[in-house]
Amino acid sequence: MPEITANDDGDDPASGGDPSDPTDGSAGSPGGGSGPPEDGSGGDPSIDGIQIDMISAERIEGMRTMEKIRLILDGVHDGNIVILEQGLDPEEESKLIEVTMSEINPDGFTGIEIESYPGEGGNDSGLLGRLMGRDDPNKLTVIGPANRIETLHKDEKLISTLITRT
Amino acid sequence: MNAVCYYAQSDSDFESKSGPWEDDMGLLTSLKASISRATSSLFAGSEPKRIGIYGPPNAGKTTLANRIARDWTGDAVGPESHVPHETRRARRKENVEIKRNGKSVTIDVVDTPGVTTKVDYNEFLEHDIEKEDAVRRSREATEGVAEAMHWLREDVDGVIYVLDAAEDPFTQVNTMLIGIIESQNLPVLIFANKIDLEEANIQRVANAFPQHETVPLSALEGDNMDEVYDKIAEYFG
Numbered sequence: 001m002p003e004i005t006a007n008d009d010g011d012d013p014a015s016g017g018d019p020s021d022p023t024d025g026s027a028g029s030p031g032g033g034s035g036p037p038e039d040g041s042g043g044d045p046s047i048d049g050i051q052i053d054m055i056s057a058e059r060i061e062g063m064r065t066m067e068k069i070r071l072i073l074d075g076v077h078d079g080n081i082v083i084l085e086q087g088l089d090p091e092e093e094s095k096l097i098e099v100t101m102s103e104i105n106p107d108g109f110t111g112i113e114i115e116s117y118p119g120e121g122g123n124d125s126g127l128l129g130r131l132m133g134r135d136d137p138n139k140l141t142v143i144g145p146a147n148r149i150e151t152l153h154k155d156e157k158l159i160s161t162l163i164t165r166t
Numbered sequence: 167m168n169a170v171c172y173y174a175q176s177d178s179d180f181e182s183k184s185g186p187w188e189d190d191m192g193l194l195t196s197l198k199a200s201i202s203r204a205t206s207s208l209f210a211g212s213e214p215k216r217i218g219i220y221g222p223p224n225a226g227k228t229t230l231a232n233r234i235a236r237d238w239t240g241d242a243v244g245p246e247s248h249v250p251h252e253t254r255r256a257r258r259k260e261n262v263e264i265k266r267n268g269k270s271v272t273i274d275v276v277d278t279p280g281v282t283t284k285v286d287y288n289e290f291l292e293h294d295i296e297k298e299d300a301v302r303r304s305r306e307a308t309e310g311v312a313e314a315m316h317w318l319r320e321d322v323d324g325v326i327y328v329l330d331a332a333e334d335p336f337t338q339v340n341t342m343l344i345g346i347i348e349s350q351n352l353p354v355l356i357f358a359n360k361i362d363l364e365e366a367n368i369q370r371v372a373n374a375f376p377q378h379e380t381v382p383l384s385a386l387e388g389d390n391m392d393e394v395y396d397k398i399a400e401y402f403g
Contacts, residue, residue: 090349113284
């Protein structure tokens, strides 16, 4: 069962403890909503925490490429961790890299860290992969500010990240 | 296909506006246009293919581009460095003619900046570069990565994806880039570079992308370049 762990106190989440307790307040939006606010303003600034926006497949289903990219990057610019239930397709990923590069500035935004589950046996999107139904690019994807998120471990069933407050 | 569409459109336009004599002239004009299109299409097919050299920063892309260019033209493509993002603009070496097994393949080699999702000027400070220069380099690097992505979507006919065989190939950038290349239906060769290093693990690279052929090499030392050129001719010829 794939799981995501987030730990902001510096402990290695892969080394023990309950990595993904859904009741843990640190893994929810401080605003208590089901996604980022419509105005993209982020959570309550008086609360010291890390906002995680878990965006459902349904939420981005009808969006255009740039709408998806803005939804992601606006959240990341606010220092949030964005988790997409349904990842981006290759064209969208290409645009995401391009737009991210255009928004990097010294002493400010340094880019994004992005992780999604690899295909079985590597990127298996060849003919055989497609025949076997393994070409689905829509895998759960974690995106965060490059200066606040670091991947500790990643395999086909687990993405373990360390998220820092600053 | 284009020629057929053009012909049909011309006929239709003509019938609504012209008489019988003009009809013949219109057919002739359309025929000439069709032949012209077919001819230019034939020539377009013989133009050198643009082969983009892609990969993460510091994989040895420019060293490989220089090796290929020097071996077949005598010139280099650009400066090599251990500092990341030394290549911050795509550079092209045109009309590189590679001769293999009695046949000749002509390609344009496009050396691209290393693709990443983050650029921090502090990385450059670690290489004894002054802050002002580091900021400039980081700005140019971001523009270079965006340019490389644009080239990939619009302007290359094939891709050589270069990986440092001593580094972990299972990174998100590598997975995304290979996915993007595949989505463009571009022919791609994976080059496991730096096999001269003790830590190099060719099998790990091959396992990361089993759907593509992996060719081991050392662009720096010139190891296994015969197989490199055989594969370039086979894939992009």
